[in-house]
Amino acid sequence: MFGDMMGMMAKLQEAKKKVDETKKRLETVLVDEASNDNKLKVTLTANRVIKSLEIDDELLEDKEQLEDYLILTLNKAIKKASDINEAELAAAAKDGMPGIPGL
Known part of the structure; x- marks a missing residue:
């Protein structure tokens, strides 16, 4: 049993x-x-860190429109990055724990 515990650790x-x-x-x-x-x-990393923003000059003329664009585009990017992050981390954890039910 102790050997199993050491193996599990x-x-x-x-x-x-x-x-x-x-x-x-x-x-x-x-x-x-x-x-x-x-x-x-x-552009952001899969760890959800913003690396760059490019804003068309036209958007700088309308604060409310820019805010709407930022919210929509950043939320889409964060969702995409989160999906990648979760899938990759789940795969890494599963690879490291073969034979454990539920992983």
Whole structure:
């Protein structure tokens, strides 16, 4: 039984290592999103850190319109990045924990 516990601890440490490596790799995975008319473009990492924003000069003339564009486009980008992040971390955890039901 003690051997099983040690084996389980080793598997948990390996899973944590894989998850940590995946988190670090996701810092380099870039997600691009743009408004439907390409007047606003955003790039963020799969860890949901904004790297760049491009705003068409036309949007700078209308504060309310710019705010709407930012909200819609950033939310789409964050959703896309979150989906990638969750899928990658789940896969890393599952790979590190083979044979455990529910993972």
